[in-house]
Amino acid sequence: MMAAPSSALLDVRDLHVRFATARGEVRAVDGVNLSVAPGETLGLVGESGSGKSVTLRAILRLLRANAAITGEVRWQGENLLALPEKRLRDIRGKDIAVIFQEPMSALNPVISIGRQIDESLVAHTALDAAGRRRRAIELLDLVGIASPEQRLAGFPHEFSGGMRQRAMIAIALAAEPKLLLADEPTTALDVTIQDQILKLLLRLNRELGMGLILVTHDLGVVAETCDRVSVMYAGRVVESGPVDRVFTAPRHAYTDALLRSMPHGGAARAPLRPIPGQPPRLDRAIAGCPFAPRCALVEDRCTVEAPPFAVVAPDQRAACWASDRLAAREGVA
Structure with a gap:
């Protein structure tokens, strides 16, 4: 995979999305940071409800009236979250376009x-x-x-x-457009059509020099198509970096668990290793690491102290107290 170009086309900083509901406030996106460069493909992965689609829609303020969006979305020197609606309409569809999840x-x-x-x-x-x-x-x-x-x-x-x-x-x-936001563009399609759609997007990405953010559940698709990946859990980016680095040497316990839950080549009828439990409710305060109740590497401070999103390897960041133990297990320097 090619290295990410140095100048960001889109730069999302400390993005928060709150939904006011009858049961209280739902923190759907909680401090997301991400960027994409011209001609680069960024994969956004995680379980359902992790905040991937809400993040894409928040970039262009395509959310319902009960959503409160804060942070910055920097686009060519402008903060999209602070623009008048008329100016934002000029950008939507022209400079930044969206492929929604279900075309019908x-x-x-x-x-x-x-x-x-x-x-x-x-x-x-x-x-x-x-x-x-x-x-x-x-x-x-x-x-x-x-x-x-x-x-x-x-x-x-x-x-x-x-x-x-x-x-x-x-x-x-x-x-x-200069940037394409693709929200699970191959959902419910058979594998042959999926392959055709993904090859088309990558060809256009390469030929037109577009930036591309691809939301998907399929880690195999990300491995085949993306330059970098951001892994989301409970509305937060918990790990990010070059795809080959993150997938071969994950430094967050959730990324590691996702990769281990996938089918692998080897012995026939080998059992899958699902992640136990359920993601946390986003209408309740989360103490410590949100993945702690489901984590096989949990330690005491995980339940009370949120780990910082820190550099764990060249071009790789993660928010996990077990990052060093994961590196040692994988034999990563």
């Missing part, structure tokens, strides 16, 4: 695919009607949809799952 929900079922692409082109380009039509055909062809001119008139229900996801990517790419 994100696409408008009563508007043709061609018109949905056209809406983005009207908002973010100076093309006339003929130019927008040519661009829409180019986009559908770019994402691998056959007979793109005829498909412009098609509606989402007339497309297969893989084709709907490709159409979503075409809409996201309409204004040639």
Whole structure:
């Protein structure tokens, strides 16, 4: 994997998201820091409810009215969290685009695919009607949809799952964004279509020089496609670094447990090693490390003192009191 370029395209600093609910405040994102450089692919992984999708939506303030967002999201010298809504609309879709998790929900079922692409082109380009039509055909062809001119008139229900996801990517790419936020873009697709979609995203990432943040549950996908990875748990980034380093020498007990819970090559019928217990409730205060109740390496201070998110190896950070023990077990210097 290539090294991360030095200048960040997007820099998220101390991001917090709180939801006001009838049962009290839910801390969905709790002090997240991450960055992505031009042409770089950052994987965001963790169990359901760890805050991955909320983090992506908070970057562009695409959350419901009961959400309170604090921190900084630095984009080309501007803090997106402090911008007026009108200025933010200029950036959404044009400079930063999103591929949502479920295209059948994100696409408008009563508007043709061609018109949905056209809406983005009207908002973010100076093309006339003929130019927008040519661009829409180019986009559908770019994402691998056959007979793109005829498909412009098609509606989402007339497309297969893989084709709907490709159409979503075409809409996201309409204004040639500098950064693409992909929220589990291959969920519920068969493995062949997953592979096609991921190869497409990586090709566009490489050819267009886009930054890409990829949210996924699949650690194998991250290993194959990403330059760096940030592991999230209970709304926090608990480990980050180059993919090859984090996956071969994890320095957080949660990352280690995730990797050990995956199927591995070897003896047939080898039992899986699931992580016991459940993630903590985010509407309650968490004392110490949030992973402590489920951790095989827990020690006394883990339950009362939150570990700092610190440098544990070159380009690798983790928030774990057992970091040195993990390194010793793996034989890492």
